[in-house]
Amino acid sequence: MSTVFTNQGISLDTTWEVDLWGRLRTTEQAALADLQRSAADLRGAQLSIAGQTAKAWFAIAEAQQQVLLSEATVESFGESMARVRDRFEAGVRPALDLRQAMLNLSNARADLAQRRQQLDASTRQLEVLLAQYAGADIAPPADLPEMAPAVPGGIPADLVARRPDLVAAERQVAASEARLRVARRDLLPSFNLTVNTGTSTNTLRTLLNGDFAVWGLVGNVLAPLWQGGRLRAQVSRAEALVAEVLASYVNTALVAYSEVETALAAEEYLADRVVHLMTSVEQARAAERLADERYRTGLDTYITVLDSQRSAFQAESQLIAARRLRLENRVDLYLALGGGFEQLDSPITMTN
16 A cells, blocks of 8 residues: 655745845946947047048048149149240240259149149048048049038037037046945945745645745845945045046046137138138239240249249149138037037937
């Protein structure tokens, strides 16, 4: 004779921490601030790449204009040398004039080679930014783009607050302050609640009967008195980190406003420079024509012609470079303001 027993047993222990002091909630806030800082860093990288790409395009446009100017200069100097040669062969002008004309033409050809090399290098740089093979295959634009409308007056100062680097610095401060609060709350007792469910029965039917359930609720108070020194050291480190990131935030803000002020001032200076250089080009071309006429009639030396030609070339070259600098400064102003003169439709905030 034998006796058969059937026994089933289930035991479940569940432990969770009561967030009495808000430590877990504050830890979550720190993690959220870190996430927002990463998002701001990403936007900053995007704006930086966009700015670099625009400047690279302007560099190609300027280089192309400099090449065209150099080609026209070589052609003009070649025609001038041919006239001097004719006059030399006719015995009207000395050999010195011919040598100076040939020197002027050679220098212009050397400058043209340099300008072409700069165009090639600028094109390859843009291709790298566009993640393309640097084969100098991009066709250069016909001219520098026209300047955008004038900067609107009364730019609100809070536009600077949306700068990605400033947002990232502010979010870093928020994360550090949240971690400081966590470190301070670690000094307080933490409460762990343990729920124990135990059942023991001979049949599955009685196992599910609530009369046999045994619930145990245990509150454990874990006072970290034995590690108070370590926890206080963590608080000190967190306080030092908050002071450090606050100083970094202030410095970032000062740099941001300085960049805006510098770009705004440069906007006016460069505009004046372009206007004056345009006048210089007009006067230099007029002086070049007058010097050539006086040379042909024997009223002046060829040195005067050479000087006027070089002055006209330099004035046009400087005008092209100034136009590019003005465009680049506008890009710098856009970046300094965090993306232009308009408010973002969805500004970066603590919750966005």
